[in-house]
Amino acid sequence: MLLPTVPIADPVTISAAADLLGITVDTIRYYEKEGIAPAPDRGPDGWRRYDEHDLAWLAGVVMLRGTGMSVAEMREYAAAYRAGADDEQRLALLRRHHETVLRRQAEVRRHLDALERKIAAYERQVDGR
Structure with a gap:
C-alpha cells in the first residue's frame, strides 16, 4: 500500500496517534478489532506504541474512510494486503472504490x-422586494 507519511521521531501512544491522525482512540481500537489496521507493538509498559509504519497504515485507512469506503471494503483491502495479494488485485479493489466515489461525487454535484x-x-425574490 502506498502510504501517507506521518513523521515521528519515536513511537507514540495510542492517544498521540489519534491526535496526529485527527481521529479518536476508540476509532483506532475499532480498526484494529476489525482487522483493518494491524495491532502495533507494545512497549515495556504494555501500552501500544505506534511507529511511522503503523501511523502510515492508519493514515491510509483514514483516507479510505474519508472517501466513503465501507468498513467491509476496508476489511477486504486489509485482508488482501495481509494475504499477499499482488498489486493488480489491490489496484482492482481501489479502482472499484474510485468508481463508486466518482458516482457519489457526480450525485452530490447534481x-x-x-x-x-x-x-x-x-x-432574486428577496432582492426584488
Missing part, C-alpha cells in the same frame, strides 16, 4: 447545482 439554483431564485 444536488449542489439544484441547491444553488434554489438559493439564486430566493435571492
Whole structure:
C-alpha cells in the first residue's frame, strides 16, 4: 500500500496517534478489532506504541474512510494486503472504490447545482422586494 507519511521521531501512544491522525482512540481500537489496521507493538509498559509504519497504515485507512469506503471494503483491502495479494488485485479493489466515489461525487454535484439554483431564485425574490 502506498502510504501517507506521518513523521515521528519515536513511537507514540495510542492517544498521540489519534491526535496526529485527527481521529479518536476508540476509532483506532475499532480498526484494529476489525482487522483493518494491524495491532502495533507494545512497549515495556504494555501500552501500544505506534511507529511511522503503523501511523502510515492508519493514515491510509483514514483516507479510505474519508472517501466513503465501507468498513467491509476496508476489511477486504486489509485482508488482501495481509494475504499477499499482488498489486493488480489491490489496484482492482481501489479502482472499484474510485468508481463508486466518482458516482457519489457526480450525485452530490447534481444536488449542489439544484441547491444553488434554489438559493439564486430566493435571492432574486428577496432582492426584488
